[in-house]
Amino acid sequence: xxxxxxxxxxxxxxxxxxxxxxxxxxxxxxxxxxxxxxxxxxxxxxxxxxxxxxxxxxxxxxxxxxxxxxxxxxxxxxxxxxxx
Amino acid sequence: xxxxxxxxxxxxxxxxxxxxxxxxxxxxxxxxxxxxxxxxxxxxxxxxxxxxxxxxxxxxxxxxxxxxxxxxxxxxxxxxxxxxxxxxxxxxxxxxxxxxxxxxxxxxxxxxxxxxxxxxxxxxxxxxxxxxxxxxxxxxxxxxxxxxxxxxxxxxxxxxxxxxxxxxxxxxxxxxxxxxxxxxxxxxxxxxxxxxxxxxxxxxxxxxxxxxxxxxxxxxxxxxxxxxxxxxx
Numbered sequence: 001x002x003x004x005x006x007x008x009x010x011x012x013x014x015x016x017x018x019x020x021x022x023x024x025x026x027x028x029x030x031x032x033x034x035x036x037x038x039x040x041x042x043x044x045x046x047x048x049x050x051x052x053x054x055x056x057x058x059x060x061x062x063x064x065x066x067x068x069x070x071x072x073x074x075x076x077x078x079x080x081x082x083x084x
Numbered sequence: 085x086x087x088x089x090x091x092x093x094x095x096x097x098x099x100x101x102x103x104x105x106x107x108x109x110x111x112x113x114x115x116x117x118x119x120x121x122x123x124x125x126x127x128x129x130x131x132x133x134x135x136x137x138x139x140x141x142x143x144x145x146x147x148x149x150x151x152x153x154x155x156x157x158x159x160x161x162x163x164x165x166x167x168x169x170x171x172x173x174x175x176x177x178x179x180x181x182x183x184x185x186x187x188x189x190x191x192x193x194x195x196x197x198x199x200x201x202x203x204x205x206x207x208x209x210x211x212x213x214x215x216x217x218x219x220x221x222x223x224x225x226x227x228x229x230x231x232x233x234x235x236x237x238x239x240x241x242x243x244x245x246x247x248x249x250x251x252x253x254x255x256x257x258x259x260x261x262x263x264x265x266x267x268x269x270x271x272x273x274x275x276x277x278x279x280x281x282x283x284x285x286x287x288x289x290x291x292x293x294x295x296x297x298x299x300x301x302x303x304x305x306x307x308x309x310x311x312x313x314x315x316x317x
Contacts (some may be wrong), residue, residue: 001116066308070311073312077311
């Protein structure tokens with residue numbers, strides 16, 4: 001039980017850290033998108049810890065998988081438009 | 085300055101609300117009435133090992149139909165908005181960097197496994213965690229891998245549309261069959277419940293979830309394909 005709480009705390013800190021990185025990060029949009037995906041991945045592990053494997057699968061597949069790549073698709077499209 | 089102050093105040097307020105929730109939280113010793121009903125009645129009523137699936141597909145099947153409809157509308161709107169800028173001919177004038185060896189070989193190795201895993205997830209929705217939405221999303225991520233490794237390949241919009249339409253019609257059709265043959269809309273007892281815990285059990289749940297998985301996979305895939313084929317909006 002204590003191990004679970006410790007892991008949940010670590011995950012929560014990681015999620016807050018990646019979320020701040022995603023919203024306030026000054027380096028590049030790509031890194032922000034990756035940080036948002038990482039926050040989703042940590043959230044899915046958190047769901048697994050809380051005993052909700054169904055939600056964890058959805059979060060991992062859609063939140064951290066498809067959405068991240070969707071952002072990259074759109075980012076690439078916007079960049080290509082800028083160069084024209 | 086006022087803006088910054090308002091943001092900090094808002095954050096503090098949200099923090100206070102959540103702290104209040106957290107401090108007063110006492111875990112229940114036993115399940116409440118609704119949860120106990122589901123936990124006790126799912127196996128004898130519906131024959132599904134995964135209670136979450138039983139609730140999503142049968143007890144709250146109408147809500148699932150609504151979710152699928154929302155997803156369908158999203159895919160349709162994405163298609164509608166992006167279709168204006170799409171170009172079917174001359175895809176080669178895009179000068180994309182070629183996909184790397186790693187991506188190509190990885191796709192060849194992983195794509196069948198990903199698709200198989202997606203199909204496994206939605207056919208075993210009544211036994212193990214996961215189901216139509218998760219399996220569909222996994223299949224769509226396989227499609228995404230294919231799009232990344234072959235950016236110039238054109239996909240059959242017709243095929244995706246046909247799969248999606250048939251899956252949607254079959255989903256609603258099985259639901260209506262439930263009214264005629266069993267207790268109500270989307271009742272899974274139109275087929276025999278079978279042995280608890282086997283693949284062909286829980287009545288119509290595996291069939292319904294297979295169609296939901298195909299529909300969700302087709303919808304996500306059509307969104308991704310539309311996005312990747314759109315140029316010069």
